[in-house]
Structures are given as structure tokens and as C-alpha cells.
Amino acid sequence: MKEQLALLRELQNIDLELDDIKSEKEQIVARLKENTSFLDKLVDDLNEQKEELEEIRSLQIRKKDDLDEVKETLSKKQKRLREVGSNKEYKAVEKEIEALKKSAEQTEEELLHLMEVIESTEKSIREKEDKIVQLREGIATDEAEAEQDLADLDDQIQALEDRQEEARSEVSRRVIHKYDFIRKRRTGLAIVPAKDGHCEGCYMALPPQQFIEIQRGESLEVCPSCNRILFFWEDAIDDEDVSVEAMEEA
Numbered sequence: 001m002k003e004q005l006a007l008l009r010e011l012q013n014i015d016l017e018l019d020d021i022k023s024e025k026e027q028i029v030a031r032l033k034e035n036t037s038f039l040d041k042l043v044d045d046l047n048e049q050k051e052e053l054e055e056i057r058s059l060q061i062r063k064k065d066d067l068d069e070v071k072e073t074l075s076k077k078q079k080r081l082r083e084v085g086s087n088k089e090y091k092a093v094e095k096e097i098e099a100l101k102k103s104a105e106q107t108e109e110e111l112l113h114l115m116e117v118i119e120s121t122e123k124s125i126r127e128k129e130d131k132i133v134q135l136r137e138g139i140a141t142d143e144a145e146a147e148q149d150l151a152d153l154d155d156q157i158q159a160l161e162d163r164q165e166e167a168r169s170e171v172s173r174r175v176i177h178k179y180d181f182i183r184k185r186r187t188g189l190a191i192v193p194a195k196d197g198h199c200e201g202c203y204m205a206l207p208p209q210q211f212i213e214i215q216r217g218e219s220l221e222v223c224p225s226c227n228r229i230l231f232f233w234e235d236a237i238d239d240e241d242v243s244v245e246a247m248e249e250a
Ligand SMILES: [Zn+2]
Pocket: 199, 200, 201, 202, 203, 204, 223, 224, 225, 226, 227, 228
């Protein structure tokens, strides 16, 4: 049983290492996804702003037409002012001219404001376009690096899975079943040391008779409290660090 437990410890180290590498891969993939969605959002913003600019420009054209029309009417009225006969009519035309001048002034002011809005919108569009170019470059570099990292991680996974298969084949069916069952229920550790009469998984005291059985290492012992498989801590002193070795191999 001691040999079986040693194999389980090795298997657990491999499994933990695989968990780490797989979560590292997930993080890389998530980061790439985040990059892309950030870029997409910026491109959407840019397109929206370009549409806004088009709208402002067509408003500008309409306002210019309005202004031309007002100015034309104004010059007609001014011509007419010189031709009117009665004083009453003169006053009426003069009043119309005043109103037209005011309207022209107001439209000119609006056009000036629109010019400012157009300029700042154009500036913002240029800035966004520059930023998008930079971001695209950054993402391309990041993706190339990530691709290499992911390939390296896949190699590490392959090496670990080969060892995992090897270790599993050497453990008895009953023990491997127990191990898988516990690991599924308690993510992380399925086999833990028993030391000083305690389970190191949950720190509960073990019955003294069971602790003796664990030291003997002739039977499969599980913690009555957390159900994890137990081994005598001293048995693991010479265990090799599988994770470090797997890294060197990869
Ligand atoms: Zn326990």
C-alpha cells in the first residue's frame, strides 16, 4: 500500500500541475479576448463619431443655405427700402430688415459654434484612429507571444498527461477510483499527510488506532472528517518534486 500511496502522491502532483497550467491557458485566452473586445468597442465608438460628424456637416450645409437665403432677402429688402413711397411702408420694411439682420447674425453664430464642434470632433476621430492603429499593433504582438506561450503550455500538458497515464496505470483500480471520487468532490487535494495524530487536510485529530494503521501503511485509510486519503508524512520525505521535474522536461 505504501507504494500505491506514493504513486497517488505523484499523481496528485501531476494533477495539480495540470490544473495550474490549464488555468494559465484560460487566463491567456481570456486576456486575448478582452483585448479584442476592447478594440471592437473603440472601433464602434469611432464609427459612431464619424456618423455624428456627418450629421453635423449636413446641418452646417443647411445652415449655410439658410444664411444665403436670409442675406438674399435682406439685400432685396434694402433695395426696396430705397424705392418705398410712404413713411409707414418705410418703417415696416426697416423693421423687416432689422429682423433679417438679427436672424443672419444668429445663424452666423450657430455656424461658428458648429465649426468648433466639427474641429473638436475631427481631432477626437484622429486620436481614436491613432489609438486603434497602436492597439492593433500591440494586440498583434501580444497574440504572437501568446501563441508561443500556449504552444509551450500544450507541450507541458502533453508531458504531464503522459506521466499521468503512466502513474494511473500503476495504481490499483480501487485506489484510483477512490482518488478520483475525492478529487471530484474536493477540488484540489485528495491525498494528504497525517502528522502528529492529525489530518493535515482538515487538521482534525485522528483516532489513535487509525494513526497507527496509517504509519504501518498496509491499508487504505481515509480521514473520518474530510474523507481524504491519508499517508504517514515521513513516507513523503523522499518524494521527488514532480512539478519541477515536469517543467524541466518540457
Ligand atoms: Zn481530514
